[in-house]
Amino acid sequence: MDIDLTYCQDFKAVCAKINITGVCPKCGRTVQFIPIEDCKDFYFNDGGCNDYYFGQRLCPDRNCFTHVFFKLQKNSGGSIYTEIIPPKFVLRNLDLNKLPKEIANCINEAVVCYDNSCYIASAIMIRKTIEEICKIQNATGRDLHSRLKDLESKITISKPLYDSMFELKYLGNDAAHVVSTNFEHIGEKEIELGLVLLVEILRALYEHKDLLEQFKLLKCN
């Protein structure tokens, strides 16, 4: 692939450090990252109203001090986009506060494991989240497979999402055993997609009703 290197000449080193706020990829806290002495930020204007800044920062937490890179896009209206690198899995459109506590704890731990490249541990936490859903919905059965079968009549969810709960169970089973029977490999891609599916399941179960209620409130009487 040809890269137009003429753009690189337009990058300017800037001395005044801009404030960078984001989620620390190690400790998971939302922090204002601290600048590194003698480590300049770089600035680039796209010829229009967009300014881009690039640079390095440290997490301010003394127990963490994680080194991150950032990319910030700004226009005349202020900051519009900040990317912290390495990224943290973002629970898009999912509010953990709206979930039952046990489920929120489980998916949160699955995400922390993913962010730290502990994919086997993440798969096990994804499976545990499915188990918690069955428990909270009072699904019964001697094992998770039969509890998931029982769950079908107790929840309203699309068929593909319901079926994916079995797939996530298989993922967790393979993660917990020496010999895998379903997935050839359990790595970043498998867990990322697993988490995306899990988020969709949780949204369908715990957020759609709330969204509908909010929408109804906008009606006149």
Ligand SMILES: [Zn+2]
């Ligand atoms: Zn940190």
